[in-house]
Amino acid sequence: MWPEEFARRYRERGYWTGQTFDDLLRERASTHGDRVAVVDGDRHVTYRELRDNALRLASGLHRLGVRRGDRVVVQLPNAAEYFDVVFALFRLGALPVFALPAHRAAEIGYFCAHTEAVAYVTTDVHEGFDHRTLAAAAGPATVIVAGSPGPFTALADLYDDPAGLPPGPWPGETAFLQLSGGSTGLPKLIPRTHDDYLYSVRASAEICGLTQDSVYLAVLPVAHNFTMSSPGVLGVFHAGGRVVLARRADPATVLPLIAREQVTITAVVPPLALLWLDALSGKRGLSSLQVLQVGGAKLAGSVAERITPVLGCKLQQVFGMAEGLVNYTRLDDPDEVVLHTQGRPISPDDELLVLDDDDRPVPPGTVGHLLTRGPYTIRGYWRADEHNRTAFTADGFYRTGDLVRVRDDGYLVVEGRAKDQINRGGEKIAAEEVENHLLTHPAVHDAAVVAVPDPYLGERSCAFVVVRDGVAPLTLPAVRRYLRERGLAGYKIPDRLQVLDAFPITGVGKVSRRELRAALRTLQEG
Numbered sequence: 001m002w003p004e005e006f007a008r009r010y011r012e013r014g015y016w017t018g019q020t021f022d023d024l025l026r027e028r029a030s031t032h033g034d035r036v037a038v039v040d041g042d043r044h045v046t047y048r049e050l051r052d053n054a055l056r057l058a059s060g061l062h063r064l065g066v067r068r069g070d071r072v073v074v075q076l077p078n079a080a081e082y083f084d085v086v087f088a089l090f091r092l093g094a095l096p097v098f099a100l101p102a103h104r105a106a107e108i109g110y111f112c113a114h115t116e117a118v119a120y121v122t123t124d125v126h127e128g129f130d131h132r133t134l135a136a137a138a139g140p141a142t143v144i145v146a147g148s149p150g151p152f153t154a155l156a157d158l159y160d161d162p163a164g165l166p167p168g169p170w171p172g173e174t175a176f177l178q179l180s181g182g183s184t185g186l187p188k189l190i191p192r193t194h195d196d197y198l199y200s201v202r203a204s205a206e207i208c209g210l211t212q213d214s215v216y217l218a219v220l221p222v223a224h225n226f227t228m229s230s231p232g233v234l235g236v237f238h239a240g241g242r243v244v245l246a247r248r249a250d251p252a253t254v255l256p257l258i259a260r261e262q263v264t265i266t267a268v269v270p271p272l273a274l275l276w277l278d279a280l281s282g283k284r285g286l287s288s289l290q291v292l293q294v295g296g297a298k299l300a301g302s303v304a305e306r307i308t309p310v311l312g313c314k315l316q317q318v319f320g321m322a323e324g325l326v327n328y329t330r331l332d333d334p335d336e337v338v339l340h341t342q343g344r345p346i347s348p349d350d351e352l353l354v355l356d357d358d359d360r361p362v363p364p365g366t367v368g369h370l371l372t373r374g375p376y377t378i379r380g381y382w383r384a385d386e387h388n389r390t391a392f393t394a395d396g397f398y399r400t401g402d403l404v405r406v407r408d409d410g411y412l413v414v415e416g417r418a419k420d421q422i423n424r425g426g427e428k429i430a431a432e433e434v435e436n437h438l439l440t441h442p443a444v445h446d447a448a449v450v451a452v453p454d455p456y457l458g459e460r461s462c463a464f465v466v467v468r469d470g471v472a473p474l475t476l477p478a479v480r481r482y483l484r485e486r487g488l489a490g491y492k493i494p495d496r497l498q499v500l501d502a503f504p505i506t507g508v509g510k511v512s513r514r515e516l517r518a519a520l521r522t523l524q525e526g
């Protein structure tokens with residue numbers, strides 16, 4: 001948490017206003033009660049209905065034993081119930097732990113155990129996968145299912161009479177735990193407070209020009225920080241606009257939905273932008289769409305240049321992180337800035353440092369490690385004291401692991417990454433996490449997972465392994481099957497496999513990932 005002198009400053013400057021998520025929804029239900037907040041297929045939910053659902057569900061969850069401060073792992077697709085669940089938990093002061101729909105037994109099991117979750121809320125079947133099969137991974141947590149519950153508790157049965165709810169949380173409390181993309185063996189959890197998060201939401205809504213006439217399409221997973229708050233669904237609720245939920249992201253689903261619902265703004269990762277561009281090239285643009293936000297991974301200049309001509313809307317680049325700091329190009333910035341930078345911070349009080357490998361400032365305009373601190377950037381991960389000692393400086397700056405250059409005009413250009421992470425089209429893979437799973441395979445002596453360039457996803461993952469003597473040769477399909485059976489999320493399963501006799505080693509005795517990447521280039525060229 002922030003030291004008192006910073007907290008005081010952030011309050012004095014009007015960033016932290018003492019608003020909770022429940023306050024936000026209550027205000028909107030009173031100012032915009034009859035307006036539609038959420039569209040999910042044919043289902044339309046007004047602000048008044050949304051608040052009412054959230055209170056009734058809060059009551060049912062309370063009856064089940066969910067209390068202020070408890071953790072609840074939430075894994076839902078982009079569906080209307082998601083909002084009932086999270087606003088019910090916010091009202092109670094229980095902390096949603098935001099899992100992604102792609103997570104499987106390994107991740108869900110870890111989140112439930114690490115957070116000592118009292119409940120796991122999921123769906124029945126999504127994208128052909130039966131999420132109820134993950135119940136065993138949830139351990140002692142009560143399993144609540146949206147849809148057909150099987151032997152578990154039906155979410156639909158938990159909407160109760162809301163009379164007699166206990167008092168809600170205060171705005172300085174942790175409101176939820178967000179997942180970090182991470183570079184470590186186990187994912188880290190990010191505690192965000194009502195005060196800090198809602199500041200970023202309000203400021204983002206303003207930067208992105210949201211009004212009550214905005215129609216936002218949630219196409220990336222709704223629990224991801226980009227979709228949730230940059231300005232995302234919460235920014236739309238702040239502005240009194242309308243959220244349209246897309247269950248799938250493919251052009252055949254999404255492009256007609258944009259036209260039907262007259263969507264004005266949406267947020268995508270670069271590979272999705274590419275897919276949409278290819279689907280629309282030579283056709284009419286998306287007439288209602290005013291802004292396409294692209295972020296989560298670096299957008300190539302050549303792709304950026306096609307967006308306005310093909311889609312007929314403005315491009316906004318977004319460089320953010322679930323830990324806090326979010327940078328936007330502004331809607332009135334000149335083309336050169338929008339096409340070739342990743343924006344500038346939300347807040348005048350976002351402090352940025354760009355340092356060399358020895359933590360000394362680099363000369364202005366040169367590339368270095370980005371560190372940041374500010375009114376909506378965390379000061380530490382949840383229950384991770386040891387990791388926090390290296391992930392943050394003594395004076396509270398977060399080491400982002402990104403390599404950036406700050407231009408004279410204050411805009412950032414992302415030049416690379418120093419963390420052991422693969423950014424697979426915006427989906428983050430911690431190398432060490434996958435390596436640890438690979439090391440459990442009886443034939444694997446050593447493993448290193450690195451990023452390889454990919455024209456569509458930006459990066460894919462390649463697992464280098466050294467096999468034990470005398471074992472049968474390992475194949476990619478066998479390795480992939482093994483990791484899937486261990487319950488690892490699909491996006492973390494290596495795209496490629498290279499078996500080596502030994503790993504190149506750096507001067508300090510670590511596996512040289514740089515040499516592995518170089519070896520792969522040679523193999524590809526040869």
Ligand code: OOB
Pocket residue numbers: 179180181225226230294295296297298299317318319320321322323326342400402414417423426428
């Ligand atoms: C967003 O959040 P996370 O937590 O999934 O990932 C953060 C990391 C950053 O540290 C950076 O490495 C990468 O994703 N990243 C970008 C980028 N946006 C994020 N790298 C290059 N260019 C960009 N535009 O990804 C996220 C959170 C809020 C808003 C937008 C994205």
